[in-house]
Amino acid sequence: MANLSGPEEIVKGLKESGVDIVSTLPENATTKLVSLISKEPGIIHVPLAREEEGFGISSGAYLGGKKPAMVIQNSGFLNSLGAITELNIMCQIPVLVLISHVGHPGERYVIHPPLARMAEAVTKSIELPCLLIERPENARDVIKNAQLLCEVSKLPVFVMMAPRLLRG
């Protein structure tokens, strides 16, 4: 069987974790992943105008019995701290957050490295788990473990996706 691409492995991981609603705000690196999610049977796809909305939508979906996830860029994570604090942390509502980690080593865009640096620092400061996927062969297991951690801890778990993982 041919090896699956990074985006395909990620979708497999979401499905095998039971994720059934995914909010997304696409950018260059996540184009293929978001496209796959939008076509995936059994997943409700919710496009966002602003990333913070996804934390609200995911919270409501969780209260109603769904398993939510999100696909956003690290800049969008930094846009979302109000909802993360006042909904997910205050009420202990989990959501699996897949973050396109632009500015990760290996990239050439000069505007991205500060986003990576600040996003990593902020996840530490709000004391929430932050995992990293760099290779397709690790993606499925990391996502399944992250989703389990979400459900056990009842808090958001962030999974940083290296941009090279998302090409494919």
Next chain:
Amino acid sequence: MIMNSLDCIKVLKPIVGDNLLVVWGTTKTIEWLQVNGKDKMNVFTSYAMGEAAMVGLGLALALPHRKIFVLDGDGALLMNLGSLTTLANKAPKNLIHILFDNASYVSGGRLPTFSKATDFAAIAKAASIKFTRTVKSIGDFKTAVEAAVKQAQTAFIVAKVAVDEKFPPLGTMDGLENKYLFIRYLESIEKKQILPDILKR
């Protein structure tokens, strides 16, 4: 005389029935509990300004067979006005978004918002929410909500209300307690387990 939100909430009680509410902020939650009692915790409070309708959207997508009522405030919605486009894009048939517009940041010292010059219903309509109303009396509020309940489409109702003269006494329920009470109530009416038993997998 301008209507107040508490009178609107009294009108809502029999209409909501076994359906669910998402409410922005503490004040409206306390007003709802004053009117509705605490036995059935069908209300979840979103403390994140501008996110009430998004929490409602998530609930509406998760539970398409139940009506979801969102009680919002003008200051909160102004903080996330783009969410009307997100709501309109998914357009769940079971969500009724009620905006209590008192043109004021009441909990922030009653300073004015700039919503006196803002036509929220026109913005919602431009975002492609087809059922929109702006009402200024209790009779019109009741008519609009009853009509919205009969629709199979997203509804957006702007209720022009007075600035509350005083806050209701603050309750002691925090977000965590609210979450569990809401989920346990939902489990009882949906007759299904919502919080997963992870150890049994």
